[in-house]
Amino acid sequence: MRRFILLIQVMLIFMVACDVEPEGFTIRGKLSNAAGKMVFLTSDEYRDSTLVSPEGSFTFFGQIPEAEFLYLYVNPANSVLLLVDTIDNLEVNGDAEDLFNTFEVKGSKNAEAITELYEKFADRLAELRQIAPPTPDEPDSVLLAKRETAGKIITNHRDYLRNYVRENISSLAVLPALYQSFDTRSYVLNPETDYELFKEVDDSLMANHPGSKHVKQLHANLIEVKRKIDFEKSRPKDVTENAEAPDFSVPDPEGNEISLSSLKGKYVLLDFWASWCSPCRIENPTLVNAYEKFHSKGFEIFQVSLDKSKDAWVKAIEKDGLKKWKHASDLKFWQCVPARQYGVQSIPANFLITPDGKIIAKNLRGAALEQKLSEIFNK
Structure with a gap:
């Protein structure tokens, strides 16, 4: 009797175990025009296949370490992409001979979202294919109309x-x-x-x-x-007079980003210099004089340094008395991004920019700078 009870317990355990699906994902479904054929489920790192039943049914059980994109197909030229999570339970139905245009997926929000995505893509593709291919003797007006339709x-x-x-x-x-x-x-x-x-x-x-x-x-x-x-x-650009001044944003000595566009509304002298550049340092007193004379009338200076050393840069600002106006540097030497934007090949170099952001003069030095500013502000 005890052996009989033990046998029944073992059989029950076996039956329950057989009824429990393995840990992992499950993909079931029906494919028309696929009875007796192999259906495949693949990715770069995963590959499985199973036989489609005479009724068109198929089932995959699998394990993946993380959510994965898997291709399902009977014919690899007509596959569909599924997003399968580790414990998803998905249902996929469609016509194996036209799976891309007929498949439906149920069972997860992600899988259903991708189904919608590909349905929309298939609809748009069908619309594009309805546009007749161009012919050699086609008028330009017809060709243009086709291009406009495809573009829309x-x-x-x-x-x-x-x-x-x-x-x-x-x-x-x-x-x-x-x-x-x-x-x-x-x-x-x-x-x-x-x-x-x-x-x-x-x-x-x-x-x-x-x-x-x-x-x-x-x-x-x-x-x-x-x-x-x-x-x-x-990339170095040929920045010419009357051109739009390219905008940029670079840290100031305190590490705060400052952009050229933040100074719109004023005449701005964008000046490229460096603490190690003797001609630049010689030119700085000219900038100080111009600033003191025209700042109250709407003139601003924005100096961008090609220094590599922040300490040397900040000390030069202090020593030359330049703290009155804006300063910035990415400390990249000749790889300075704004300098490359403006095609600066040597320093000092400067660009005079109008309140609406147009370059009206380049490389104004010495008396030429004061003369140009006088023309602007002393009309």
């Missing part, structure tokens, strides 16, 4: 993506939206022209998913993008 479709999708990104900004579901493309030449959203949006995503995902390899990759990519943007801004 892409602009509408771009607006949708920006809204989608902000609505899902703390979720990994935001990542596919950043890299959607209608062709192989460019993305709808661009990390350079849309840098601020990408930065918002990066900040949010680094706070919410710091361990994700996808988030780490985005973060690393964005650092490179920022370097490229900064480099382009700092």
Whole structure:
């Protein structure tokens, strides 16, 4: 009798154990036109497959260390992207022969968000394909109309993506939206022209998913993008008279950021100098005289130093009596960002800027500076 009871207990334990699904994620669903075929679930680091039943059903059980993007397909040329978390229980249905346009996902907010994202993309793609390809004898007016139509479709999708990104900004579901493309030449959203949006995503995902390899990759990519943007801004430019004065923001001696645009409304002499530059130091008394004579009439001086040593820079300001006006430096020597923006190749160098931000004169030294200021203020 005791053996019989023990046998029953073992059988019950076995039955319960068989009824408990393994720890991890589950993906179930039905695929039409796939009976008897293999369906695959893959990523760079994960690969699984299972046989679709005669009724079209399939089931995956799997374990992943963190939320992962997995491709589901019967034919790799017609796959769908799923965002699968470690314990998700998802249902995926669709037509295996046209999975991209027919799939539906239920079971998680993230997966459903990506489904919506790809539905919108498929709709826009269908709209673009309705535009007839250009022909050799097509009038320019027709070609222009087609381009305008395509441009509106892409602009509408771009607006949708920006809204989608902000609505899902703390979720990994935001990542596919950043890299959607209608062709192989460019993305709808661009990390350079849309840098601020990408930065918002990066900040949010680094706070919410710091361990994700996808988030780490985005973060690393964005650092490179920022370097490229900064480099382009700092490239020497041919800054000519009557041109718009490029704006910049650099720390003052106290470490507070100060921008050129903060001085708009006054005539500003933007002067590049350094404590180690003898001609600059010789020119400084001229600046002091001009400031004392014209400051009350709306004249300001903004000196940007190409120093490497903060101590030497600050001492030179004190010694030459220059504390009356604004000073700034990034202490990068000849790699000084504002100097590169203005194409400064030697110092001293200066630019006289109007109250509305236009450059009206360059390299005014000695008597030439006072003469120009007299023309402006003593009319």
